[in-house]
Amino acid sequence: MGLLSLLIFLPLLATALILLLPATMRQSYKYIALGITVVQFALSGWLYSQFDNAASGINQINGFQFVEQLPWIRLDLGSLGQLEIDYFLGVDGVSLPLLVLSAFVMLMAIGASWNVTKSTKGYFSLLMLLNMAVMGIFCALDFFLFYIFYEVMLLPLYFLIGIWGGVNREYAAIKFFIYTLFGSVFMLLIIVGLYFSVINPETGANTFNMLHMMNPNNYVDGSFFAYLNNYYEVLGIPARMLGFIVLFIAFAIKIPIVPLHTWLPDAHVEAPTPVSIILAGILLKIGGYGIIRVCLSIFPDAAVDANWWLGLIGVISILYGALNALAQKDLKRLIAYSSVSHMGFVLLGVASLTAEGISGALFQMLSHGFLSAALFFLVGVIYDRVHDRNIYNFRGLATHMPAYTGFVAVAFFASLGLPGFSAFIGEAFVIIGTFNAESVGTGVSRWMAIAGSVGILLSASYLLWTLQRMFFGQTRFKGGEDWATLLTDVSARERTILFPTLTLALLLGIMPSLVFDKMNATVLNLVSLVTQYL
Amino acid sequence: MQDINIQLPSILDQVIQSIPAFKAELALIFAFLGSILATLFLDKIWKQSSFVITIIGIVASLILSTQQLGAPQNGFFGMLIIDDFSVYARGIIQVALLICVIFIQQHFHHKKFSKNLGDVYSILLAAALGMNILTMTSNWLLAFIAIETVSISSYILVGYFSENKKQSEASMKYVLFGSVSAAVMLYGLSLIYGFTGNLDFTSFEHIQGLIEAPKILLSIALLFMFVGIGFKLSFVPFHMWAPDVYEGAPTPITTFLSTVPKIGALVLLARLFEEWTSTSFFFSELVLVLVSVAAIVTMLAGNLIALRQSNIKRMMAYSSIGHTGFLLMALVGNLASEPQVLLFYIAVYTIMNLAVFGLIDILEQKTGSAQLENYQGLGKQFPILFSILTLLGISLVGLPPTAGFVGKLFVFTSIFDLFQFNNNRYYLILLVVGALTSVISLFYYFKIPLFAFLRKGNEIKILPTTSTQIVYITAILLGVSTLVLGIFPSILLSLFR
Amino acid sequence: MNYLLNISPIVASMLVVLLPFVAFIIQAILGKKSTSGIFSLVAILLSTILSGVFVFAEVWNGKPLHADYTWFTIGEKTFNIGILLNNMTVLMQFIVCIIALPVHIYSKSYLKGDSGLHRYWMYLSLFCFAMLGLTISKNLLVMYIFWELVGFASYLLIGFWFTKESAVQANKKAFLINRIGDLGFLIGLAILFSTFGTLDLVEIVGKDGLFFQSIIDINSGLITAAGICFFLGAMAKSAQFPLHLWLPDAMEGPTSVSSLIHAATMVAAGVFLLSSIFPLFNGTVLLIIAIIGTITAITSAFFAVAQYDIKKVLAFSTISQLGYMMVAVGIGAWDAAMFHLATHAFFKCLLFLSAGAVIHEMAHLKAHTNLDFDPQDLRNMGGLRQYMPKTFVMMAIASLALAGFPLTSGFLSKDAIVISAFEWAIQQGGLTIVIPIVLVIVSILTAFYIGRLIFKAFFGTLRFDVGDKVHLHEAPKTMLIPMAFLAVCSLFIVFSWNPFSYANAAILNGLVVNYTFPEIHALHTIIPIVLTATALISWVIGYSWYVKGKYPLNANSSWIDFAQNQFDMNEWMMRAFVNPTFKIGKISFWFDKYIVDGIVNGSAYITRQVSALITWIDKYIVDGIVNGVASLAYELGNALRTFQNGRLQSYLGLTMTVVLIGIIYLILK
């Protein structure tokens, strides 16, 4: 049992425990969950400390670390060839930081759900199930395994949103589920296609192994996704481009990109605070991760043809999301749209296909992971107290809840890209990388960088405006006095969650090397893998 | 007269030699007779005797049929083909039947009837016999007889109790629709016989005759023939009876109808399909197109209509129609692959449906209704039951990590292989529709957890029910098995080799 | 001890930067518990000493030092946190310290008793940290970071009284406008990075930097773009037209803040940036800089004339002076710009502090005699000379310096700029001559409005009767001493032993610039005389109006005057120039207020409308399509259900029809 398996399946243990314990021991559930998550976090920290920065990951197995590879399903399907599915885990510079992030955000989520009272048994077991799926996604190197974790993740979320969510939760839950499933079902078809096109050089069997899929030599000539003499076309789109597009859409729904984003505001707004934290902190990252790990690495040739459009979509998402955020009256909705905007940077950075751009994108994912989680948590703080999120119902909170305002201000400025915080490094390098792209000649044009930077300006404007509307000025609440009594300043628990998060954001902003050192080799390898098709 | 005298001994020899090939079915026949006798005499002494005899018969035939594994042979002048495919198919049928019998026994044995429950068992055995034959024959005469045996016994099963209006209505619709389609099929067969002068659809003359046959009449004949099979498999447009009958019939009977008879018909169609699409002539193409189109339309119609159902039995009826479409797709895929893919999907489908209907049966007994609204908030009272139902829903949609997903994956795989082999657009459409409909199906399968878990329900009183444990446990085991098979499909797949 | 004495400049400069940061941290942790600001005070004191003794004294006119510490590596590119110590940076750092120190002392009593004092000290230290860091950072990315942090600190300080709506509006506006500039800066960085692959100042524009060896054509579009981008950044920080709008509003902050941030140091950062990357600018960019600078100088000088709020006057004068510096950069005499920056820092800071003292007193007055008036409004002041003579003296010195009167520092630096401008214009020829002429006009206006301020505030008598007992009195020592110090620094001697020629100014000699234009000796005598003379005249006029009350524009007196001495040159001049001046002042200010600012607000409004529209689209079109597809499937299912009408024979009929259709199709096919 390797470390990664341990990391993945610890939560399952928690689920089992929680399900087995009788309802009389209701109080213990959260402690079990917390304990397991802490262990996970420690484990991920250990992985981080043991990680060898030189390993270049992506497309050769010796570039991965903590690798576990066991044959899982071996079948002779006759004319369908040898079915070969491995239990294949490993991390490289792309997945490692995300693993740590997930572990941390999970910890936050548990902390945020401390006061959940409604059927805690189901709640925490589902949360742990989700935890397992997420960890699995970031570790899996076999496409079949990846897909399984990817789908398993949906289910707990459906229930977490649907049962513990807000007023309109049923709609939000099913919408989220359908959206993602729509993407992933077609992804399945592509996976099948790849399975037929790729041969494991050792055994000669068809394989789901992603690393084999990244090596052009493993493709069968004339197969559907073959590099050589491949004449397949669907609706006039060459097969490989089609595969890229379908996979991209599947993951883009997760990021999410405009116009496939409409599940996100609903899901975030209806979901309970911890789930919004997980959604924003981890699930959106899966989209970006998928695009890097799957789309770019398996279809590099298509990627270099399509990256201009990727960049365009990224820019559109940035501006569109920011503009939407500007017009929101519900604080949570505003932050949800800001996520759309900030994740647009990820896509833009990836599209740039430069080392700076991709590193920036990855960094942006991390920073957004911390910051959006913190933001949603902060929204939760006032929502827990007065069950209202409307910006115009609050005024002059700064005098009433100074500490809370302090946290909000820091979080806001951090996420509007104030230097010294992580978001700045991410966005700045996405923009620099995108700008560089034209010099390198990856086909992303410079105006995109400029348009992206306008997004930064917009984000500043909506966040500052919110700050002004809600926190400054004379104190005045819709609820009047009783609100004033309800709105107590942040509790010790809330502080203990918020402080480390924002500190991390700050730390990453000051010492980006903590992350960049881990990912540089991998990113360079990825860039070289992709740019050879330019 | 003379020639008969000359032939007679040899014919008898043949028959006698063929008996061993028929022993599994013989077991059923004896069990059939036994249960009738038991119903007449023993049941007065021991109520369960006929039930026990039935169980024994089924198990016996299961064992006997498994002995034929790996020993392909044929008997009765090539009317029976005993190959592994048929053995596996019969294995699935027997197991499914076994479970159905248990469900039926559990459902009815405590109720007071004017009628005797024993007859039901004997009828079931008759149906089983018919299905067994269906899986082994390549001869139209036997096929027709088998189909009719199955049909007639199903009619009786549906109508036998007729406790209420709905059951009698269901049975009437079933019998009339069934007989009409049987008649139409018979007419089609007569024409085919006319073209070929031979009743064995695998034989050379038969195919030769079909090749030479006039296009128009041939297409009429084929369509008519498909009416009969379509009725049994209930694919569009021959599905109209299914929802009404499924809803009307007692739930255990529905369980039986929605699973077992389909298997037999499917195996027959598979054999037919494989033989007839092998040539490059008009009728091969015709058969291929017919089946593909049927599959596409069935998947779409079944899933779309299911969206608007409020009665869970009716919803499952449409879902099984949709799945029939998918089974047809698997059947098309069967061209590319070993039968194990098809068998795997059939098995998984059977398991899922048995489990779902078993749970529905329990719910019906506990709440006295099959309306989804009445299940609001029941998730709190029956957490396990509804969790298993949800799991089955996932499996029916085809999401990992369940057997339904693996089945879907294999079917897609085989179809994709065909598509890659010859760039035929039908295969692509099949793939896309198959994917799309599984998204659509999510909507209605998730109505169950939606009502059970997400909605707040007003406390509804639970009817006092006598023991449902056995059904409950069986269903749960089946449900869990979908999960296990989802993670380790090789357990089942390696069985089918 | 000995070890402490020979501490290397690099370490010292780092300490200089870090000490205020430490103070900031301590203040943040202590929070309300410490309102004395002692930490910030000590920190800045030590910084000043270090920077003076161990950095400035060591490096000035010595050989430049720089040190690099690896920060992080991205891809193959490595980024360093670098420290660059050359004459310019150490000078800048020293100025910041030397200005910040008195302001700290001053604020101690100025803001005594304010509820949020602990925040004030915290923010102030943060600002000092950022500003000092900005001055010595070698890597442009690091500089950018400090650049934005400075803006952030100013955001916090402007909104110090966050319950005041106007203050909150102002700081939002300030930050957003600065953001525009920052984006320019960022894009500039991107361009440099994609051309040179590094952002290290020395590596790019150092003596043998890439910029000089590489074949990159300085006139290439990309370099021009970069130059303009950086200038955009400078424009926002240094409040150049039309991005100057935030500065007047920024006066909502405490006066001490305005004096430090919005007069002396932060606003000058733009000039500093341009000077430090000067080699990047080609002719086009420089011309643009010069023109923008000129426009800024003249317009805001006019605005200043028309103001009644004492702080607003100073704010606009600051903008106008910054325009001067920009022009200096634009004509290539960035050393002159730095020089003016230095001198201006002192006297403008002093002006603000004195104004603060005045406002302080007026506020007291308001408090005691509970009259309702605006303590910042010039029209309510007057005759303060006899109440607070010390303040008057210092403010007078500062004003003289601002007006460029001999013996003051302003005289030297202003002459340096104007003269170089003339030389440059003559060498360039053509329309460029307009620029220096405008500068002269500006200096006249400057003299006029600052004179007006002094006269209105200190001469004459108090505008309204405060009853028998007058509460007005001199500002406390803790405020006066810093002011005194600054007053001394506003005199020529600090910068050059020769009061009449900037040629000997230490700063100019320290920063070696090879001018593109020849020196014209005649100008060096003419210009100062002209400037001084005009300044004097304008004061005479101002005095006659505001003190003698011979205000031409109020009817009754003017008619009499006209009747009495209609051939008086003076009167004629007034009508010819001064009235138009006032008119222009009012009009242009109106223009600024309603058109330029209007455009800004308008763009904000438009953005908001657009965002509303987008949201509508998002809700009803994008999401509408999604839901539409879902309901389509739903309705389709519903339609198919209609066949399921329960009638057996219609089932059969339908089935048979389908079969029939199939047959017909096959037949026809």
Next chain:
Amino acid sequence: MITLTHFLVVSACIFCIGLYTVLAKRNAIMILVGIELMINAAILNFVAFSKYDKINYGGQVFALFAIVLAAASVAVGLAIILNVYRHYKTINPDNITDLRD
């Protein structure tokens, strides 16, 4: 001389009549009758065709079995219809529509 064609035409006519009866008659019994007609048409075909199949008389065998099966299913059908009548007091299929969407 009666050729195969005559048989086929006749059987076709009978089939059509049967189909019409099935679809048009508003009486379950009549529907059963229609079914009988259709089956008989098929049987007629079989017999007619089996004239050309001298080896093992498949058609005739089929015909015999068909007759038996038809009888069986009709018997079941009648029983069920009787049952329906007991519940509904009518055997007009159009009035027996409790089960529907």
